[in-house]
Amino acid sequence: MSSSTRRAPADESDPSPPAPPRPAALRPGDVIGLCSPSMPHAARFPRRRARAVGALEAAGYRVREGRNWLKDTGHTAGTPEERAQDLHELFADGEVRAIMTSIGGYNANQLLELLDYELIRRHPKLLIGYSDATALLLAIWTRARVGVVMGPQLLPQWGESGGCLSYTEAMLERTVADSRPLGDIPFPEEQVLEFLAWDRDDERPRRQERAAPVRVLREGAAEGFLIGANLDTLLRLAGTDFWPELGGAMLLMETAGGDIGEVEAQLTHLRHLGVFDQIVALGLGRFTDPAMDRLPELAAVVDRAARGFRGPILSGLPLGHTDPMMCVPFGARATLYAGERQRLTVLDPAVREEGFMP
Structure with a gap:
């Protein structure tokens, strides 16, 4: 197989989107807004919430809570309108420099048709989250072309006993507080798999163990712009106006699922949607079941689906x-090498040094 670098076209038909507006790099004392676009766990786990907020403050930031983020209406933190209101108010708040989601869930897609994308475009700031929150990231990226980041959430990562894991915190700091290109992304050798029930057993740091190494499923090299997604959440947007333009994209995605048959079905769905005709590279995240990362048939499954x-x-x-x-800062250009060495290099910053863009 050729190892020549695949690139998005560079002529007038180049489908790559323009670089998103870059908010100013975060500085100590800046305000991070908090919202709950999906599950109501911020309300249900007060000790975890307090510890997470304290960790963000210890890192030098102030927090501003969305007015509805502690609501509990069953499987969501408030009505769709209330959750959308929080996002609108935090984007419009001139003191808020970034917005972080509390946790994922299943129903962030209820907000997509309620969001004022013109308001968001006028007040560009980084929205940070993963899991179900990638529905918001993808929609805001697609409709408002505002820089967003697939990254750590308040409760799962910042609520960790002993503090946010050092690699996670360092990568977030590098992304939101450094206006230089992110450069080579290191791949940590450790992984945390232990579960400790929140507000009951999570009074000590969880054990870390050696992770399966990054694995080459298909050799080659490519350059494109980054898009990140939870696979399940991405597929919920198929056929909607919120589906992202993927021409020239380097798609980095993951799933919490642990069934190889389901993964193959989802990847096949992506093929049916024409995704593999558009993207230049594919990166799969670690599975929550580490046995999946080591499955010999994983390579064959992905090869067949793609x-x-x-x-x-x-x-x-x-x-x-x-x-x-x-x-994963959306829209940042990156190169990916898969062969004797595995390397992901982000060529752009996610933020800029100058004053905050109004």
Whole structure:
């Protein structure tokens, strides 16, 4: 297989989107807004919530809580209108420099038709989250072309006993507080798999163990712009106006699922949607079941589902439902190498140095 670098077209037909507006780099004392676009766990786990907020403050930030983020209406934190209101108010708030979601769930897609994308476009700031929150990231990226980041959430990562894991915190800091290109992304050798029930057993740091190494499923090299997603959440947007333009994209995605048959079905769905005709590279995140990362048949399954795709494919990347985790700034140009070495290099910053863009 050729190892020549695949690139998005560079002529007038180039489908790559323009670089998103970059908010100013976060500085100590800046305000991070908090919202709950899906599950009501911020209300249900007060000790975890307090510890997470304290960790963000210890890192030098102030927090501003959305007015509805502690509501509990069953499987969601308030009505769709209330959750959308929080996002609108936090985006419009001139003191808020970034917005972080509390946790994922299943129903962030209820907000997509309620969001004022013109308001969001006028007040560009980084929205940070993963899992179900990637529905918001994808929609805001698609409709408002505002920079967003697939990265750590308040409760799962910042609420960790002993503090946010050092790799996760360092990668977020590098993404939101450094206006230089992110450069080479290190792949941590450790992974946290232990579960400790929140507000009951989570009074000590969870045990870390050696992770499966990043694995080459298809050799090659590519350059494109980054898009991150939870696979389940991405597929819920198929056929809607919120589906992202993927021409020239380097798609980094993950799933919390642990069934190889379901993964193959989902990847086949992506092929049916024409995704593999558009993207230049594919990166799969670590699975929540580490046995999946080591399955001998994983390569065959991905190869079969992505048949016809010629770009490089890596698995075992530290993103999404895994700890520690990297960040994926949407729209940033990156290169990916898969062969004797595995390397992801982000060529752009996610933020800029100058004053905050109004």
